[in-house]
Amino acid sequence: MTLPLIMFFACAAIAAIGALLVIFLREPIHSALALILVMVSLAVLYLLLGAEFIAAVQIIVYAGAIMVLFIIVIMLLNAGEEERTNLSKMARYAGLPLGIFLTLDLVYWLSHAAHAAPAATGAVGTVGADPTRDLAFLLFRSYLFPFEITSIVILIALLGALVLAKRDS
Amino acid sequence: MEFVAQHPILVVSIVKIVVLLFVLMTALAYLTWFERKVVARIQSRLGPLYVGAHGLLQPLADGLKFLFKEDLTPPASDKFVYILAPFLALSLALTTLALIPFGPATLTILGQSTNLGITNSSIGLLFVFAITSVGVYGVALAGWSSNSKYPLLGGLRASAQMVSYEVSLTLSVVGVVLLAGTLNLNDLIYAQSGRWFHYIPRWNVIPQIVGFICYFISAIAETNRVPFDLPEAETELVAGFHTEYSSFKFAMFFMAEYANMITVSCLATILFLGGWLSPLSSAWRWPLYLPGALLLIGGVALVYDTVILQRGIARIQLAVISSIALALGAICLIPSVMPIVQGPFWFLLKVVFLLFFYVWTRGTLPRFRYDQLMDFGWKFLLPVALANLVVTSFVVLVLNR
């Protein structure tokens, strides 16, 4: 039981429990907090996978901005407890089994996908000593066009959110 | 004991963390004393005087007061989130200090050679900003869980303010990163070593003065301090997001705010003021004696104070403090300790200078209104930070041709 393995199981357990809490908690604020827990544990998993920059971006953008937006919206709308109604027959006897089957199916196929992945269980895959630098070179040379397009996407989203959320006055 | 031998890095890290926490909590407490004294002097009064000599035991008295106050919980509040919020705020504020390098030297503790900082991550700067951005939750959740109008409004406004000023905070720092070419905090300090014209140290505050001003203003807004403290000011929103908190939980918010101040000042010294680099030329030998000499002079002044000026119990307290100062001064003059103390000494001096600035603005400036505050962040600071980034990258491009 090496330390990385222990860390993986701890973070995986926290992530899975957080995802279950998102489903089972009734108040939206509590679901949001559980989702933040999932995101932070995923950031730790990214660190385990050697993706430091992605872990930092995950915390800054996902846990530090997107989820803050969710929580502010929940606070503004004063979203209260969800009503406790029973699942319909369709949901209980067809939906839930199908959902669980989808999960197990994905687990089965993805666990076999790793063997089909190309090469290199050797080095922890870094072209140079500085993975952030490599990512920067990729983003600004090979993937420059998509990078600029995402800036336009953000601009469009900004304008869209602004227009949609204004009150009609 | 084999545990120590088998996991030397872990044990050394734990020792460093414990020492740092102890030093930090003491520094926090005395930062409150420092603030009250300085703000009092700005307002033509004297500040804490009676609780111990020169009011030096005031933080202890405040701490005891917070512990013994009645701990109320609003009945309709969301218990879990209500208790979580101050813990979250304090723990995040303290975590950032794990990333800050306090000095260059390498020590040998328990046979393991370590640096004067808990970690040395290659993207330390990004992680500091990551932890700062998650710090918004302490405020937002505190406002929500109190289940009351004023905290909710205070919490919403404070979180919107913090998120807005985070953008200009991180953008004003990109110029520094461009000049140094790295995100590692230690390397950022090393990139500022050397001098222009043999006398002016190559600190980033000179080429990046716009970035520094932008960073400092954003930092004051980010930590919810005057003049940006509308969400927690007494005359505006009762006490904003921490209205419904009492005793120990309020103390945690209080400590979190001061810990944030210290963190942001530490970061500003690393990025702009050269971190632990000395402004004096390294060819001179006498700066090595400076920390010890200053502590000894301070100790002698305190002895004078004890013997001549104070009476009674204040005399005993000052006697203890002056003997501690003299002992530390003597330790700093031991030849093997001298080079190790040099780095943290200059770091501390610069951080205290910036904290003095913080307290000075608190005593001097009036408060911003909320819409003025948001306008200032988005319509002035953000364009200025962007312009700084563009000009810096242009200059770097031209100079590297």
Next chain:
Amino acid sequence: MNAVPTSYFLILSAILFGLGVIAFVFKRNIITILMAIELMLNAVNLAFVAFDRANGGVHNGWVFVFFVIVVAAAEAAVGLAVAITVIRNRQSLNVEDMNLLKF
């Protein structure tokens, strides 16, 4: 050097994605449904990073994750704006009350 096999990460990613789908289908609060979408996107990001490490060399997986995070941010902003508008119109957060287009 890879102490944790890639398949472990992929299994976790599949579990998170499946739980996201279940949350999306069974929850009735529209904001919680949007959060389930973010959960699914996070699961996919984990799969990308795991495959990137198994690939070795060039970090194309990380570039994809970067773009997914950026687009998810934009989508969350617009999605929440749409949700606010609909909630204002229907005066309810329950997805079953937003049924004007149902036949």
